[in-house]
Amino acid sequence: MIRPKSKLPHTGTSIFTQMSHLAAQYGAINLSQGFPDFDCSPRLIDLVERYMRAGHNQYAPMAGVAMLRERIGAKVEVTTGVCYDPETEITVTAGATQALFTAMAALIRPGDEVILFEPAYDAYAPAVRLFGGVPKPVTLLAPDFAINWQTVAQLMNDKTRLIVINSPNNPTARVFSDTDYRELSRLLVDRDCYLLSDEVYEHVVFDGTRHCSAAQYPELRERAFVVASFGKCYHITGWKIGYCFAPRRLTEEFRKVHQFNVFSVNTPIQYALADFLDRPEEYLGLAAFFQAKRDLLLRGLAGTPFAPLPCQGTYFLLADYSAISDQPEQTFCQWLTQQHGVATIPVAAFYTDSINQRLIRICFAKREETLEKAIERLMAVKTS
Incomplete structure (x- = not known):
């Protein structure tokens, strides 16, 4: 069979697709891919x-x-x-x-x-x-x-x-x-x-x-x-x-x-x-709308071993899991999805070279009930 010479030989399926698939497989709350779970106007x-x-x-x-x-x-x-x-x-x-x-x-x-x-x-x-x-x-x-x-x-x-x-x-x-x-x-x-x-x-x-x-x-x-x-x-x-x-x-x-x-x-x-x-x-109110969701997530994470990093904008928040595990980020995200039912993204996926800062990215563009349910699950995660 004829196979084309790839122009992107080192590029595979994106981490977003991988984690969303894993979330569906394990019935996890998907806080990985960056999209709202609520409807538009x-x-x-x-x-x-x-x-x-x-x-x-x-x-x-x-x-x-x-x-x-x-x-x-x-x-x-x-x-x-x-x-x-x-x-x-x-x-x-x-x-x-x-x-x-x-x-x-x-x-x-x-x-x-x-x-x-x-x-x-x-x-x-x-x-x-x-x-x-x-x-x-x-x-x-x-x-x-x-x-x-x-x-x-x-x-x-x-x-x-x-x-x-x-x-x-x-x-x-x-x-x-x-x-x-x-x-x-x-x-x-x-x-x-x-x-x-x-x-x-x-x-x-x-x-x-x-x-x-x-x-x-x-x-x-x-x-x-x-x-x-x-x-x-x-x-x-x-x-x-x-x-x-x-x-x-x-x-x-x-x-x-x-x-x-x-x-x-x-x-x-x-x-x-x-x-x-x-x-x-409709767009000038986005800051207050998403800040309320960010703050809800921050309050919830305060009761977990995750340590949030400063969040000035976007609808993503980074959290340090060093108190929980020494695992590489992608391995940790897979474990968190499978064992605790919350899907996130390893920050290492956003770098060309392999790096492990023990950071995950959490999307908070979700309904309050989605975030509250995810927080409840994250509160069950224990320190190492």
Whole structure:
């Protein structure tokens, strides 16, 4: 049988798929994969149905429905103070991951180097490799996962084509500071290097923490693709719809790839989201909504041997299990799923090189009763 030569020979089934399968096998509460177990607004569903019945069921414009791009532009201007032209600088995508993939496709040529900060979302490095790029990871460690910008500077050279950042960060729950952005701006001055800023958790920040967008820094804005997600905003991860905004010359290259990748995105959902954006409280209220869930989880973990790490944003929390076991993280997560019925993710899965900090990632984008039931099970875990 003919077997193709793999472009990703070292890539297997993702840890998220593995842990979700294990959770189903053992009837465990799934706090591994990052999706809510509650539904979106009924009004949003009604709007989608309305536009379906109104006949908006054929291809949308390649860049996205004009009304939605206009509403996105207005949202970006209100939340960041920066104006992007809906016609030439905003593109609707089939989820944030497609936007990340498309931006990389537009920029990366064989041999180009791409700086990634690890632990990192697992889609980054494979996409870099698919386009012939070379991932250059910067390893960040618990408890604060702080970036040593001098290390980043030493890693940069004439082959460095792209830097990928993610704030608020999955999985560390860390938020980029003004200092981080200014250090990054300084490094990129006068370089032929671009920025891909993954900001899908932009509205999920806690304790008065402020999310700053890369778009708010002029030195970064001119070279940045910024990616956002309606899935994270409106609890509709299964709808796979997001957007990318970037200066016109960058968007031109982005759309050259986008038109031959997905061409266009689900039409009735675009119209529905355009209408739904008329209520900014739906996304501006996310911080308080998810902070209440985070705090519920924190109160519950206080009665367990797990030690939570600081959580500034996203709907993930990291916990140290050193008081329980010396097992490697993936082995521990499998044991926790099988023996205690709670599925989580090993943080080691977000690194290129093997590392064991005895950390697990817990998703708290769940109903209160789900979290309470999971906490009850975690309270049965004993120290070693």
